[in-house]
Amino acid sequence: MQAEIITIGDEILIGQVVDTNSAYIGKALNSIGISVYQITSVQDNKEHISKALTEAESNADIIIVTGGLGPTKDDITKHTIAEYFNDTLIRNEAVLKNIEWLWETYIKKPIQQVNKDQALIPSKAKALMNTVGSAPGMWIEKENKVFISMPGVPFEMELLMQKEVLPRLKEKYKRPFILHRTLMTYGMGESVLAEIIEEWEDNLPEYIKLAYLPNLGKVRLRLSAIDFDEEKIKTEVEEQIQKVLPLIKDVFVGFEDEHHSLEFVIGEELVKQGKTLSVAESCTGGKLAETFTANSGASAYFKGGLVTYATQSKIDVLGISEETINKYSVVSSQVAEAMAKNVMKLYKADFGIATTGNAGPTKGDSDAEVGTVFIALATKNEVISHKFALGNNRTRVINKAVNKALELLQKEIFKNR
Amino acid sequence: MQAEIITIGDEILIGQVVDTNSAYIGKALNSIGISVYQITSVQDNKEHISKALTEAESNADIIIVTGGLGPTKDDITKHTIAEYFNDTLIRNEAVLKNIEWLWETYIKKPIQQVNKDQALIPSKAKALMNTVGSAPGMWIEKENKVFISMPGVPFEMELLMQKEVLPRLKEKYKRPFILHRTLMTYGMGESVLAEIIEEWEDNLPEYIKLAYLPNLGKVRLRLSAIDFDEEKIKTEVEEQIQKVLPLIKDVFVGFEDEHHSLEFVIGEELVKQGKTLSVAESCTGGKLAETFTANSGASAYFKGGLVTYATQSKIDVLGISEETINKYSVVSSQVAEAMAKNVMKLYKADFGIATTGNAGPTKGDSDAEVGTVFIALATKNEVISHKFALGNNRTRVINKAVNKALELLQKEIFKNR
Numbered sequence: 032m033q034a035e036i037i038t039i040g041d042e043i044l045i046g047q048v049v050d051t052n053s054a055y056i057g058k059a060l061n062s063i064g065i066s067v068y069q070i071t072s073v074q075d076n077k078e079h080i081s082k083a084l085t086e087a088e089s090n091a092d093i094i095i096v097t098g099g100l101g102p103t104k105d106d107i108t109k110h111t112i113a114e115y116f117n118d119t120l121i122r123n124e125a126v127l128k129n130i131e132w133l134w135e136t137y138i139k140k141p142i143q144q145v146n147k148d149q150a151l152i153p154s155k156a157k158a159l160m161n162t163v164g165s166a167p168g169m170w171i172e173k174e175n176k177v178f179i180s181m182p183g184v185p186f187e188m189e190l191l192m193q194k195e196v197l198p199r200l201k202e203k204y205k206r207p208f209i210l211h212r213t214l215m216t217y218g219m220g221e222s223v224l225a226e227i228i229e230e231w232e233d234n235l236p237e238y239i240k241l242a243y244l245p246n247l248g249k250v251r252l253r254l255s256a257i258d259f260d261e262e263k264i265k266t267e268v269e270e271q272i273q274k275v276l277p278l279i280k281d282v283f284v285g286f287e288d289e290h291h292s293l294e295f296v297i298g299e300e301l302v303k304q305g306k307t308l309s310v311a312e313s314c315t316g317g318k319l320a321e322t323f324t325a326n327s328g329a330s331a332y333f334k335g336g337l338v339t340y341a342t343q344s345k346i347d348v349l350g351i352s353e354e355t356i357n358k359y360s361v362v363s364s365q366v367a368e369a370m371a372k373n374v375m376k377l378y379k380a381d382f383g384i385a386t387t388g389n390a391g392p393t394k395g396d397s398d399a400e401v402g403t404v405f406i407a408l409a410t411k412n413e414v415i416s417h418k419f420a421l422g423n424n425r426t427r428v429i430n431k432a433v434n435k436a437l438e439l440l441q442k443e444i445f446k447n448r
Numbered sequence: 449m450q451a452e453i454i455t456i457g458d459e460i461l462i463g464q465v466v467d468t469n470s471a472y473i474g475k476a477l478n479s480i481g482i483s484v485y486q487i488t489s490v491q492d493n494k495e496h497i498s499k500a501l502t503e504a505e506s507n508a509d510i511i512i513v514t515g516g517l518g519p520t521k522d523d524i525t526k527h528t529i530a531e532y533f534n535d536t537l538i539r540n541e542a543v544l545k546n547i548e549w550l551w552e553t554y555i556k557k558p559i560q561q562v563n564k565d566q567a568l569i570p571s572k573a574k575a576l577m578n579t580v581g582s583a584p585g586m587w588i589e590k591e592n593k594v595f596i597s598m599p600g601v602p603f604e605m606e607l608l609m610q611k612e613v614l615p616r617l618k619e620k621y622k623r624p625f626i627l628h629r630t631l632m633t634y635g636m637g638e639s640v641l642a643e644i645i646e647e648w649e650d651n652l653p654e655y656i657k658l659a660y661l662p663n664l665g666k667v668r669l670r671l672s673a674i675d676f677d678e679e680k681i682k683t684e685v686e687e688q689i690q691k692v693l694p695l696i697k698d699v700f701v702g703f704e705d706e707h708h709s710l711e712f713v714i715g716e717e718l719v720k721q722g723k724t725l726s727v728a729e730s731c732t733g734g735k736l737a738e739t740f741t742a743n744s745g746a747s748a749y750f751k752g753g754l755v756t757y758a759t760q761s762k763i764d765v766l767g768i769s770e771e772t773i774n775k776y777s778v779v780s781s782q783v784a785e786a787m788a789k790n791v792m793k794l795y796k797a798d799f800g801i802a803t804t805g806n807a808g809p810t811k812g813d814s815d816a817e818v819g820t821v822f823i824a825l826a827t828k829n830e831v832i833s834h835k836f837a838l839g840n841n842r843t844r845v846i847n848k849a850v851n852k853a854l855e856l857l858q859k860e861i862f863k864n865r
Binding site (some may be wrong): 041042043044045046047048049050051053054055056057058059061066067068069070071072073074075079083086101102103104105106138140143145146163165184186189209211213220221222223225226232240241242243244245246253255307309310312315316317318319320321322323324325327328329330333334335336337338339340341343344347348377378379390391392393422424425426427429 | 458459460461462463464465466467468470471472473474475476478483484485486487488489490491492496500503518519520521522523555557560562563580601603606626628630637638639640642643649657658659660661662663670672724726727729732733734735736737738739740741742744745746747750751752753754755756757758760761764765794795796807808809810839841842843844846
């Protein structure tokens with residue numbers, strides 16, 4: 032069972048928009064046992080879309096197309112699909128009703144002809160009702176293959192996937208079970224890790240695939256398996272994990288899945304321990320707080336944070352003494368430690384974590400080299416800090432600093448288990 | 449002049465990783481006049497990679513491949529490329545020296561054979577030196593086409609693009625000029641906007657392409673043109689912009705380009721006015737602060753922010769009275785306004801902006817409906833607030849709230865121009 036995803040839009044090819052839809056669809060299909068053979072992003076161009084459809088039809092059983100369904104003149108997907116199936120567009124009354132309802136309920140302005148025309152779909156297509164937007168999804172079967180078209184607006188596509196596409200695919204196809212399990216490691220290079228687990232890797236059963244995913248100080252190891260016998264692969268993958276864990280115990284920090292990023296693992300453990308967290312950020316500028324609060328349920332352990340970006344605000348808001356800043360400079364272990372301690376007290380939290388550094392590209396309120404970052408962690412008993420040199424790319428410095436902060440915090444709170 | 453981008457890796461197809469490399473490469477190629485015909489993401493599988501190379505060779509002049517160049521067993525790109533060109537791998541002494549230098553300078557552990565083996569490249573390839581990682585880039589010419597292979601780690605790829613790939617492409621090919629100009633509008637739907645500018649759109653010269661990019665309350669209008677005469681298209685696109693601006697003046701907020709997102713436009717204007725900003729965030733959890741600090745130069749106007757996630761922290765850190773919270777609830781215009789006023793004072797800033805709401809999926813410290821968000825803006829003279837209903841998807845509520853906050857702020861500060 033193979034699917035191909037086609038995303039349509041010049042904005043993707045010119046790099047104005049990152050194609051996040053494909054990742055969402057890929058993950059959703061995997062969750063019901065459907066593999067993705069290929070993702071293809073093409074131009075808003077009739078010939079190109081048709082060519083992609085033809086190729087996808089020869090590669091895959093399920094062809095999922097997103098984008099190009101808007102009411103404006105640059106949106107040509109619907110006409111192209113109709114032509115591809117030698118079909119014509121006809122009005123779908125249920126879709127028209129839905130559009131009229133959306134206009135009455137949300138837009139509260141006179142409905143226009145171009146919006147009504149969004150109810151025109153190929154006569155061979157089943158409409159997939161879009162309750163949050165005016166472009167319907169479409170489902171067209173051809174022999175044992177199915178073509179699915181959805182709007183490119185992410186939340187409309189996501190809702191259609193969950194409410195319409197996945198249930199229909201489950202009903203139509205007998206599907207195997209796909210299992211991915213990802214082990215997160217921090218602090219060891221890919222090749223050293225590979226050497227340590229080489230013998231284990233060489234003895235993995237043929238149908239269990241191992242992948243290394245290195246990124247900014249962490250390496251993820253993904254085990255993947257696919258089979259109709261769900262119990263069998265769950266058991267065998269778990270056995271392999273139990274074999275490898277002792278080999279990597281010094282760098283293993285937890286499992287990743289949809290809901291188990293490192294920040295989620297930390298949050299879960301904090302809740303279990305009944306502990307709370309606060310953060311004081313300079314160079315990471317709110318990114319660390321945002322990393323925690325992106326997860327629902329963060330309010331159970333995350334008290335809040337401070338972004339003291341300007342030096343004066345470290346004095347005014349966080350109560351760092353001017354003397355400390357003048358003596359050691361604003362990018363120093365002393366200031367990082369004072370930030371961590373003070374934010375912990377201010378928020379009445381059990382842990383305080385602080386970042387101060389220079390993310391570049393130019394030097395800010397300090398003479399520190401671009402890429403120098405101090406990260407401090409305060410607990411009820413002590414304050415520790417570390418100095419890092421994180422390169423000279425601003426975005427990378429910020430992301431690496433967030434990762435390092437998570438790593439420090441994880442080590443500290445898992446000590447207490 | 450057409451390019452095709454091939455990204456290799458199961459992690460993309462299963463949705464574990466979002467392919468951001470393609471957007472980076474697409475934008476970089478456009479900047480030197482090279483269009484991207486198609487982006488194709490394929491599996492870590494020899495046959496599939498070869499098939500993608502064959503198809504790309506028939507579509508494009510320049511084929512750029514990323515991923516699959518690591519030292520571990522799941523990385524097969526190099527061998528597949530060698531086979532594709534009927535070539536063998538030979539040791540490249542300069543690459544080996546570079547790898548040894550990286551190990552001495554950064555890794556400081558004994559170098560392993562698998563890392564030395566990364567110096568093996570197809571004999572027909574020119575090595576593109578990677579100074580931040582052990583996998584070299586490769587450049588292979590075949591008739592008038594060129595195949596380029598780079599590692600998938602984003603910052604390694606980015607450095608190789610800037611230092612090696614773009615300069616070589618500029619030298620090898622005569623390229624046209626590609627111009628994209630994007631007008632940002634807030635607060636009007638795509639189809640209403642389309643109606644307002646219909647006549648203008650219908651009279652656009654054939655070679656100027658218009659695209660509508662709707663997303664979470666904003667619609668971007670992109671004008672694109674390509675020609676060897678740079679001056680001509682710059683002049684004509686500018687003329688068209690001057691024609692459309694009066695039509696959309698109520699909703700137009702600025703131009704977007706690589707460095708001109710709305711937060712950047714706001715930052716620039718604040719610096720021009722000599723004004724400063726602070727933010728107090730509840731439901732947006734740090735995302736608003738992060739949006740500003742992601743831009744270098746933010747320290748010129750961004751004093752800092754508070755994430756008062758727990759209700760108690762709004763009292764302890766931000767000095768909101770318990771009475772106000774009890775009387776109106778924590779998700780209310782009164783609390784939002786107090787947050788905005790107090791954060792402005794605390795940070796001694798000219799503006800304070802605050803968010804409080806319920807991002808869901810479950811109700812937090814308040815009884816407010818999921819998706820209810822209050823956003824307040826404090827200036828020296830007044831405090832205003834607005835109530836929004838932003839749906840029931842957590843990520844979307846957070847992102848929409850950030851957009852609404854930016855929109856309010858932009859309107860306020862542009863009033864003073």
